[in-house]
Amino acid sequence: xxxxxxxxxxxxxxxxxxxxxxxxxxxxxxxxxxxxxxxxxxxxxxxxxxxxxxxxxxxxxxxxxxxxxxxxxxxxxxxxxxxxxxxxxxxxxxxxxxxxxxxxxx
Amino acid sequence: xxxxxxxxxxxxxxxxxxxxxxxxxxxxxxxxxxxxxxxxxxxxxxxxxxxxxxxxxxxxxxxxxxxxxxxxxxxxxxxxxxxxxxxxxxxxxxxxxxxxxxxxxxxxxxxxxxxxxxxxxxxxxxxxxxxxxxxxxxxxxxxxxxxxxxxxxxxxxxxxxxxxxxxxxxxxxxxxxxxxxxxxxxxxxxxxxxxxxxxxxxxxxxxxxxxxxxxxxxxxxxxxxxxxxxxxxxxxxxxxxxxxxxxxxxxxxxxxxxxxxxxxxxxxxxxxxxxxxxxxxxxxxxxxxxxxxxxxxxxxxxxxxxxxxxxxxxxxxxxxxxxxxxxxxxxxxxxxxxxxxxxxxxxxxxxxxxxxxxxxxxxxxxxxxxxxxxxxxxxxxxxxxxxxxxxxxxxxxxxxxxxxxxxxxxxxxxxxxxxxxxxxxxxxxxxxxxxxxxxxxxxxxxxxxxxxxxxxxxxxxxxxxxxxxxxxxxxxxxxxxxxxxxxxxxxxxxxxxxxxxxxxxxxxxxxxxxxxxxxxxxxxxxxxxxxxxxxxxxxxxxxxxxxxxxxxxxxxxxxxxxxxxxxxxxxxxxxxxxxxxxxxxxxxxxxxxxxxxxxxxxxxxxxxxxxxxxxxxxxxxxxxxxxxxxxxxxxxxxxxxxxxxxxxxxxxxxxxxxxxxxxxxxxxxxxxxxxxxxxxxxxxxxxxxxxxxxxxxxxxxxxxxxxxxxxxxxx
Numbered sequence: 001x002x003x004x005x006x007x008x009x010x011x012x013x014x015x016x017x018x019x020x021x022x023x024x025x026x027x028x029x030x031x032x033x034x035x036x037x038x039x040x041x042x043x044x045x046x047x048x049x050x051x052x053x054x055x056x057x058x059x060x061x062x063x064x065x066x067x068x069x070x071x072x073x074x075x076x077x078x079x080x081x082x083x084x085x086x087x088x089x090x091x092x093x094x095x096x097x098x099x100x101x102x103x104x105x106x
Numbered sequence: 107x108x109x110x111x112x113x114x115x116x117x118x119x120x121x122x123x124x125x126x127x128x129x130x131x132x133x134x135x136x137x138x139x140x141x142x143x144x145x146x147x148x149x150x151x152x153x154x155x156x157x158x159x160x161x162x163x164x165x166x167x168x169x170x171x172x173x174x175x176x177x178x179x180x181x182x183x184x185x186x187x188x189x190x191x192x193x194x195x196x197x198x199x200x201x202x203x204x205x206x207x208x209x210x211x212x213x214x215x216x217x218x219x220x221x222x223x224x225x226x227x228x229x230x231x232x233x234x235x236x237x238x239x240x241x242x243x244x245x246x247x248x249x250x251x252x253x254x255x256x257x258x259x260x261x262x263x264x265x266x267x268x269x270x271x272x273x274x275x276x277x278x279x280x281x282x283x284x285x286x287x288x289x290x291x292x293x294x295x296x297x298x299x300x301x302x303x304x305x306x307x308x309x310x311x312x313x314x315x316x317x318x319x320x321x322x323x324x325x326x327x328x329x330x331x332x333x334x335x336x337x338x339x340x341x342x343x344x345x346x347x348x349x350x351x352x353x354x355x356x357x358x359x360x361x362x363x364x365x366x367x368x369x370x371x372x373x374x375x376x377x378x379x380x381x382x383x384x385x386x387x388x389x390x391x392x393x394x395x396x397x398x399x400x401x402x403x404x405x406x407x408x409x410x411x412x413x414x415x416x417x418x419x420x421x422x423x424x425x426x427x428x429x430x431x432x433x434x435x436x437x438x439x440x441x442x443x444x445x446x447x448x449x450x451x452x453x454x455x456x457x458x459x460x461x462x463x464x465x466x467x468x469x470x471x472x473x474x475x476x477x478x479x480x481x482x483x484x485x486x487x488x489x490x491x492x493x494x495x496x497x498x499x500x501x502x503x504x505x506x507x508x509x510x511x512x513x514x515x516x517x518x519x520x521x522x523x524x525x526x527x528x529x530x531x532x533x534x535x536x537x538x539x540x541x542x543x544x545x546x547x548x549x550x551x552x553x554x555x556x557x558x559x560x561x562x563x564x565x566x567x568x569x570x571x572x573x574x575x576x577x578x579x580x581x582x583x584x585x586x587x588x589x590x591x592x593x594x595x596x597x598x599x600x601x602x603x604x605x606x607x608x609x610x611x612x613x614x615x616x617x618x619x620x621x622x623x624x625x626x627x628x629x630x631x632x633x634x635x636x637x638x639x640x641x642x643x644x645x646x647x648x649x650x651x652x653x654x655x656x657x658x659x660x661x662x663x664x665x666x667x668x669x670x671x672x673x674x675x676x677x678x679x680x681x682x683x684x685x686x687x688x689x690x691x692x693x694x695x696x697x698x699x700x701x702x703x704x705x706x707x708x709x710x711x712x713x714x715x716x717x718x719x720x721x722x723x724x725x726x727x728x729x730x731x732x733x734x735x736x737x738x739x740x741x742x743x744x745x746x747x748x749x750x751x752x753x754x755x756x757x758x759x760x761x762x763x764x765x766x767x768x769x770x771x772x773x774x775x776x777x778x779x780x781x782x783x784x785x786x787x788x789x790x791x792x793x794x795x796x797x798x799x800x801x802x803x804x805x806x807x808x809x810x811x812x813x814x815x816x817x818x819x820x821x
Contacts, residue, residue: 090602
């Protein structure tokens, strides 16, 4: 599991799955994608990938943060937590966790 | 007809109204315990229905049955190992898709399941219609509608549960994952079969799914069971994961989650429809104000202020009544018992000790009442959101702020209030620094010393002590986070449930549970410690011959003068109490506590403390305000109520202002009273309690040493 665990999160992995991350074209470096931490109020986004590792991923999925899901941000503190509406529920999510969720604007 | 016993476990997402349903089902016949070895609460209750004695167990609120948190593992293991006859999954009807995710996981476990679609009235009002019968057919299990807040659906749940027990399950619905995942599941189960790896109570297909999800708990169990053979399984699973990730472009745990949601969506597609309503989201409008970037924090502080007022100002009156009651009780007992020792044990030891702790009860009732309202209304999670950024900087959780504020009133409810933090590390760090929030009982000590040494600027001096406490809390939070509680701080993601008006019944039940636990504690552990403290301060008793002066004859002399009318009644009473105070001082010095003071003096000398201060510090373990009266006794000053001026004069004569300030610092920093420690132990275990006592003592000593040694150079 460790063997491939490193490559799958970032960089090479994202390029390989190119189709899904077209939104971030050009910058597929470390964390070079648009993340939930970058999302701003009054716009709609879609979850593309979640890169939190098994444990966090399972948790996020159970809470409704799954690829393909549409969400919007209702309020956000700069560099702090933000309120996100997803799958009919409002969540407060910290910036660290939000950064591990790759999103695209729609 | 004999009574048939069955067990029903209640499961559900946080905020699904599960607790309300539990309260409805069991009423006040609840029992709160702990799951073995962990601090997660286990709530049980019994209800009798149609010849059944139904034991209802409230499992912790969960989003899923992964190994994300202790609560999830507990729920899962309970279902797998204890095999309850029925699991009732409480589902928020206005948010079916997300809530059914847990239900699907329960179905994967092949549990006898009943779905309770709770808050169905709200769902209908906002235009969310579901065809219960069709959905029940699709899932192959009974579905009932409930409205927890109105007590609707209790009978239906029980009927459905009994029906399920009597008739057995209707059909098994298997969730199909994507083709690639299914192939790998088959692959893994066949390897497990070939290697003859025991899966205990687990079903092999389920184990395979959990392995693909890299569930840490299942991996651990399997590792132990399979021994050397685990390597083969691990290779197979890793290959499968690589394979799935390569083809599906997502990791298995995400792919599997997607299939579960797919299954739910499929079922809802046929049975659910949403009618557009023009209703404005009330919660959203409230949130616009309460979590506003500018108003959020001031509003939160206002709420905290109100809560503090409720706990301590409103609680003040019943506390006074209780104090008066215990005093009266003490007097009453004193009148009836003439044996000096027994009387002293009962009045000073037991009634004084336990009474001192019971008198906090009104504060604790108010605190948990306020917390229950904040939690049930939905504001608590907003408070955490608002405070998260500030608290995060010192390595704490947004919610930590609440117990810390409570700590300024009393550390006992503050420790108990730390329960609102779900994460163990957050909770422990918050508890370990809470003692530096100077509690109300320490104030009399500050007033006494600040008044004695710095009469002109007493207010500022006391304020500086409070400030140093807060500063110390921030520093220690950082230190503890960097050392003992390193681990990753819990990533912050929390549901902000819609605002709701809390039900009185729910709030009262929550409050009562906590308060009752506290009272039980006072009745047992605190009783024992009170007696111990009494023994320390009473024995060995000073014999008549060991007094430095012949007080007996002095008293006789004064009585004679009084009888002859040579002195006024006032003069007589003053002289008598003066002599009695001297006697009390000497007998305290003679007791074990006094000897400990003398014995420990060398350790405290470098801080500028003498043996009296050491004895006072020891007595402060019983309750910090006791320091004042101990000091009074040691300086043989009668009437030590509040800030006695003669005691202040005595202190001023004996110590320098530097020592006086240093003693305040020491009082601030060393662990709070025995009641607080008993609660600490209950909340966090013996090891953590000892750590708390040890590190605060060491810190208090080190800080006081520095202040005294450095201060002595300048002053």
